[in-house]
Amino acid sequence: EPEVTQTPSHQVTQMGQEVILRCVPISNHLYFYWYRQILGQKVEFLVSFYNNEISEKSEIFDDQFSVERPDGSNFTLKIRSTKLEDSAMYFCASRTSGSSETQYFGPGTRLLVL
């Protein structure tokens, strides 16, 4: 069964450093998402991406964040200058077309900023 994959599974970085989190969505999916989940808290929407552009972003997704789909398979989230409060689990998700289609989540990348 197709699945969303994410790399790395864990990332430790120093405050102020740039990190790139990578995702490979399911191949025929058209909508891509990034979410974050701070330990013990709820899943929070960061950004949605469709047709090679951002379709929606939350107030969390400030200028320090960017997303890219550099080729036909990868979908990346970049944090330019990490802060301590960026420490969280980051999930990528994808879905096919249609507003009610199921989102498929990846296993997540646990980011720790020291």
Place this chain on the structure above:
Amino acid sequence: SQKIEQNSEALNIQEGKTATLTCNYTNYSPAYLQWYRQDPGRGPVFLLLIRENEKEKRKERLKVTFDTTLKQSLFHITASQPADSATYLCALVVPGTYKYIFGTGTRLKVLA
């Protein structure tokens, strides 16, 4: 702004009983509402979707109801098993957007 509340941060029930989890939302009714399961350290896994014109949806031992008057969805697991122990999340998409919002989840523990 739209908010979701899932009451009972934790719910313990005996194996074999029916677990009932609640999801309440504020403001406007969504076109549909989704339920996910999340295990510790893992991504959410989709379980069921119910549309605003549907009263009830079933899948094996799972049942979801949607009451737009009460602005509430109930999620039932019948004949619960220890393997059902997980956090259950409800989610909805903000109308007119691509943005999904999630509730805080209810942590279910099924005792053997």
